[in-house]
Amino acid sequence: MGPTHSKSPFPCSVSRRAQNPPVPENRIFGDYVEPTHTSKSAGRQTSPRAPVPLARSPPPASQRRQPPTSLPLSICHSSLSSADSLSSPSSLPSPAPIPSPPRRLSPDGAHLQLGGDLGPGGDLPGSGRRGRSGRRCAYRSGLAASNEAKMVSKMNKRKRMARGAAVFVALAAMAVIVRAIIRKMRPRITYGPMHERDRIRYDYLNQKIWQSDVLCKNMLRFERAAFFCLCGILRDRNLLQDSPHLSVEQQLAMFLHTIVHNLRNRVVSANFGRSYGTTSIYFRKALHAIGELRNDYIRPPSLETPAKIIGNHRFDPYFKDCIGAIDGTQVRAGVTKDVEPSFRGRKAFTTQNVMAAVDFDLCFTYVLAGWEGSAHDATVLADALTRERGLQVPPGKYYLVDAGYGAKPGFLPPFRGMRYHLNEWGNNPVQNDKELFNLRHSSLRVTVERAFGSLKRRFKILDDAKPFFTFPVQVDIVIACCVLHNYALSQGIDEFIIPEVTWTTQPIRTSRQQLSDNRALVDHRLQIAAQMWEDRQLMYANL
Template identity: 45%
Template sequence: MDETILSTVTTTVASVLAVGLVILKDIRSRRVLRREPHVNREYERGIYMDSILYGSRQDCIDQIRMSHVSFFELCKILAENNLIRETIHMSIKEQVLIFLHIIGHNVRFRVVGGRFYRSIRSIHRYFKVVLGGALTLYKHLIKQPDNSTPLKIRNSRRFYPYFKDCVGAIDGTHIRASVPVEIQGRFRGRKDQTTQNVLAGITFDVKFTYVLAGWEGSAHDSRVLNDALTRPGGFKIPEGKYYLGDAGYGNRNGILSPYRGVRYHLKEFSDHPPENEKELFNLRHSSLRTTIERGFGILKRRFRVLDAEPFWSFETQMEVVLACCVIHNHIMGVDPNDSIMEEAVCDVESQNQSGRVYQTRREVQEENREWTIKRDVICHAMWDDYKNRKNV
């Protein structure tokens, strides 16, 4: 009987050991299968950055929305002004690359973190650092125009001497906004989406001279302009000069608007030349003012974040708009003829399909009499010269 019990115990122990060996072998095999492949993150990150910064010009523009020369010059300016510092964890080049990826393509921090082998926390931290640096450059890159007559006007018989005191154009554009539900009604303008109304002044070489972001999409353009003109450090117009505005602003000190109820948009004159002095004035006014639409078109094409629903706080949304305008001016000063500039053909007519803009009686009364007379003087002189040339 003892021999039977011993045999049974021996058999049981052998079975347990066999099962244990099988389980151990299975666990070991699983460990081998579950082990992730080794990735040299620093090496892969360097290869990716070099492919952008030292590859073809067009690939660089496609990836970071600017050429090599614009990128390295931007890094230099940020470093020399002590706005961005290289850390033991990240170079200045990588910080700026990350920022440009995000605003250029509207990608999430998680996506960029995966591409650069960085944590979301790191991406967010350095995004804010570069954003702050770009905002500091606002006063250096977005400047008031000087008192000289722009080349576009001076070199054209159509515009000179009639618009010799004009320094640029102003207008508002709507940028997608994400705001709390309780205030979304104020941010719904002409479109169903929530937007912020951004006012900008621009010169005829497509550089921004002033940008005001943050107004609700439902706010009227003239209300936004009033705020810009009255706030401390706001929109300044050189003495004796003026900007071209659309009919919504009306004639006021420093703003010259077209005649209302008269043909204005360029497509209306394609087959029918101007028949009177007001139509001629509106045609040339419109030809010059397309610069502001072109500027907005270039800005939104270059920085896709401006044309998509944002995923950060509203304060950051306003700051991003300003930073994009700052970087745009930087590019215009360093490399103004890149492919994005060439491709950004703005359809001005899409902004207002109706050919005429009418105003209420109150708006007529509020127009500045002095600037209405100034517009009439320009209009008469332009029409007289136009008729004389036709008769020659």
């Protein structure tokens, strides 16, 4: 079987080697390099696979070789004949002639072109330079057109956004103008002059509160001189300031009116001609201002022997190192449902346990509020001793406490199992030294009970119905009331102090913690009781 000849579009038979003559190494077509590949098995060169871009800049347009667009017919026949004679073997039979493709004149009429044999861009077959250049130009033109379309789309989008923003600003400006016009067209609400309203408010204060000391004491629990002195202190220390329509006197009067009578803010706002919000705001401000005075009026006791003890044969020299008394009281509290059980102690309602230390002038020297009503007094005392700025007992001094606190350094309780409270004695004389010690101990410790009674009589918010403030505010109110109590005593106001001869103490509270008594303090208590009993026997013997 003879070799197979490929069809050729030309009128003569041309071998494959003649159609694809060998090219030199690294033949350059335009801007590309076509490397030749050598077959390892046969040792012959193969056709190029793919053009590789040349890493160099293209030559100028003037130096580039331009392929001919048309060839003369004679040149085409001669080149084909020579190639056929050189490449085809003589032993091969000539194939059947192939009809020539139709020819047509070139646009200038000088040359003929072979119809159907022109490559892309009008080039001859085998010459791909013009085709590749055309494809690159077409791709670049399409890319430029795409970029231009994207840029136009982006610019149109920006224009639409700018137009939308301008429309929004215009509509907003129109809305503001229309709103202003509508507000001007509304019928105006007429108010009285500001100075007229202020005059009415001051008339209420002058006629209902400041008209006399009796009215001022009934309404605010202070006489006029003490009230205005307290206003001056708050103003000088910049704790309260005058506002354009609310003076410091009005702010303090509204606060005192609330805690003295346990009134709601709505009632106080109606009495003073203020709004509910204004009353609530200035109540908090006045509460904070009074609380800032706690270090000035709630101070540690003096280390000297109290005037009530010195020179009194019942107490001196047995209690010469006593500096006061400590006890706890239950103050009504309003808390949430989830914590009510812990705040319900021996009372039928929720309370907070307030521990206080009082000197023998009925002034509070230490106050700790906020503990649950079910907490034991000894637990509250232990917390007061461990706080950073808690209760401190000077060395060699002690406080009088009830039996519920137990005997420990700095705290002297009475004997348990003996008569103690004043109402238990009556006309029955004492029988031994322990009963005598308890009687005189109770006569001194009753000071703290009187102080609590005076505090609750002066400020009904501590003793009346359930408070309506939040619990942290309730704790601050207790501290503020103690500060005002000490301030009232410093001004010589003692109307709400309960006389000692009519006072009855509360029943003693017991618990398992009473067993933790300090042995040294118990021995000291026994020595005091024995000395009391011996001196009493000598006194009665000399009568």
